[in-house]
Amino acid sequence: MRLCRAATHLLRLDGGAITVGWATPARATICATDPVAARLNDLQEVVGDGPSYEADRTQMTTEASANAIRRRWPLFAHEPR
16 A cells, blocks of 8 residues: 555556456556546546556556546446436
């Protein structure tokens, strides 16, 4: 949790989560800074796409602002009514 909080502080983010993955599709979230970050991370696991999946694929940090999410991951951004 200290690493997660330190990273969000240094990067001036509102929140964040750390998810680890293995060679298989299995992934596990080991911490989240707050309930919103945890819920967003859970949603990515359900739809199988989003900022953490792109960061894993590209091995780069990934912008996850509301505009970037709507533009780059429309399934993840879809809000059911």
